[in-house]
Amino acid sequence: MVRWVTIIWTVSSPCFAFLSSRHYHRWHAMPSITCRPSDADVHARVGRQHVPIVASSSTDNDGGNASSSEATSAQAQDIRLFLTQRTIQSFMFLLASTRDLHTVAWLDRFVQPITINNYWNEDVAHKPGAGDTFRENDKRLGSKLLNYHGLSALNTTMFPAWDTFFTSLLEQPDTVLKIHTPKDLGERAYSNFDIDIEPARLCARILSVREQLAREMTGDLKAIANMGQLIFNSYWENAKNRKDTKQTKTGNGNGNGRGGDSSPYGFDRPSTMYINFDPQDDAEFAPSPLRKGNFDLLYNLITQFAVMKLLQDEGGVVVGEDEVQNKCCQVYLSKFYNDRLLTHFVGLQWYGKGDDFIEELILGSPIMMPRSDAEKKDEKRNDSEISSAPLLVVEPMRIAEQILLRRDKIALEWMDIMQQTPSDHTSIRKMQLDRLTGVAGASPVSVVLLDDDFQ
DSSP, X not given: OOOOOOOOOOOOOTTGGGOOHHHHHTTTTOOOOOOOBXXXXXXXXXXXXXXXXXXXXXXXXXXXXXXXXXXXXXXXXXXXXXXXXXXXXXXXXXXXXXTOHHHHHHHHHHHOOOOOOSSXXXXXXXXXXXXXXXXXXXXXXXXXXXXXXXXXXXXXXTOOSXXXXXHHHHTSOOEEEEEEOOGGGOOOTTOSEEEEEOHHHHHHHHHHHHHHHHHHHHHHHHHHTTHHHHHHHHHXXXXXXXXXXXXXXXXXXXXXXXXXXXXXXXXXXXXXXXHHTOXXXXXXXXXXTTHHHHHHHHHHHHHXXXXXXXXXXXXXXXXXXXXXXXXXXXXXXXXXHHHTHHHHTSSBOOTTHHHHHHHHHHTOOOEEEOOOHHHHHHHTOOHHHHHHSOOEEEOHHHHHHHHHHHHHHHHHHHHHHHHTHHHHTHHHHHHHHHHHHXXXXXXXXEEEEEEOOOO
């Protein structure tokens, strides 16, 4: 049986390793170049598997089947699984920056990520040109997971828990990638070389990256726990200084980065300030390579998780003593969330979607509605009592307040989880050590032949 193997092409720009997370995000979800197996026979040897592969272009990036996409959007991603996802992506970035792109390809095939593209049309034919360097290089990079800025990219069918990735990785056999330069490129020195893939050693390196990200996210969650109050303080300050509609339409800028003709904004975003001026920049350890992207996705995830908790808990959204009003607020939040699920939380996303959701909610106009017909029938009121009953008022701003309060509480809970990460790795490190020393036993080495023009 012929195996599918993805070829990672070289990145010609030497500045790739020094791109900031903001510029790096522009590279996400572009079409990739994959490889299709040739019709050559598979030659078998004792204890080894040879799979000859030839390179061909394709823009396939469907990101999994429909059922996987539906399962992804059904609930918020677990924080430990999210940490594992961002760890793999950060490790891939480090490998790519050292031009170890074939190991990136091997990891991408092993993970089989579920990527959902919401913004770019992948069917558009790519025409390389002088002014299209970044996109051309990104296509050559070819990793779905590395180029993905979004939540729930890991396949939960293959990796249902955060540690399943590591246990599955340690079960993989050692692999030797034998790289051959096509003959039409000419014979050059070092044109043929081998790349050793040792899952046990990869596991140890990935665990170290995971612990570093856990330390960073501990500080990030501590900052997020204080951002709810900052948002409301900024909201009330802006409400006092907000111009009326006529002044807004004049188009006079106010010097705060938002033109006068733009729509009103609810608050100054503390998450944006945190990303641009990271207080951990002067810490003892250097920041992780995808530092800004990690914080943005963590902020988005915890916002989604807080909304889901409010919708799933029995108490739900509590804005007052009237249970009917609380129920209406919960129904309103459910509809508001479902209308923005795909544009704010599922698939590839722009930066700042967490604050976008809160801002759109907090700027929503209050809604007044009569009591439901079912309530009137159960209470058996007469017409005069019904007409005198107070109207129900749904205030989106108060719903947003409930989300921020719940988010602050979740941030403190997740801080404890992040602090326990080194302890969680104890059993995995024992398995990894057993694999290295041969205690657990190892599968025969798998040899894969690749035809590639990478040098």
